[in-house]
Amino acid sequence: MADPGSVANFNRIADRYDRHPGQFGCRRADDDVLDALDGVSPRTVLDIGCGTGRLLHRVALRWPAAHLTGIDPASEMIRVARTKLPEATLLTGTAEHLPVADGTVDLVLSTTSFGHWSDQPAGLREVARALAPHGRFVLAEHTPPPAWSRRLLRLFGDLPAHHDQPTTRRLVEGAGLRVVRAGRVRGGLLLVVAVPA
DSSP states (O other): OOOHHHHHHHHHHGGGGGGSTTHHHHHHHHHHHHHTTTTOOOSEEEEETOTTSHHHHHHHHHOTTSEEEEEESOHHHHHHHHHHOTTSEEEEOOGGGOSSOTTOEEEEEEESOGGGOSSHHHHHHHHHHHEEEEEEEEEEEOOOOOHHHHHHHHTTSOOOOOOOHHHHHHHHHHTTEEEEEEEEOGGGOEEEEEEEO
16 A cells, blocks of 8 residues: 555646656656666566656657556546556556566566555565566666755655665565666666566
8 A cells, every 4th residue: 555645745746747847857767767678679568656657658659569557556647647648558556466467567667666665575576476477677766865864854754765776686686586787877866677587
């Protein structure tokens, strides 16, 4: 179950989300995710935490024949995404309960949403379950802010669960995936590419 306060906030800002100045870093994360996919031609793509469908829209342009599925716990974000992607399957849902059959997804994406998953190990196990044998999982996420900053930010509420590279790698591998690439990319984001073990 996603944090109700966080979902309510994303529902409240859905119509202006893509125009927010803070989205600059997320758009750069989308670039890094797509750059990590050179030589890939997925038939099925699942974007976990798809938000307003910005990344899925770019995926549709790159692989027009692919079947696209996006899930997000914020129903208003899904409503906005449907205006961009009328042919995609867009559902309100969470990483912990992916609406796909076992071994059927060629490419699973999560761009700056992993920190909001309420049960990251369970969500990663779902990713491993959903991936086709030749599939690929690409995760781009913020790393933790410095300790002094975390203390200050906690005054304004709960923080997303961001991890350093070794912790993220352990979580991904603990779900039955094999990490083939991990490292920092533009904007200080952590990019992890994994395949079925």
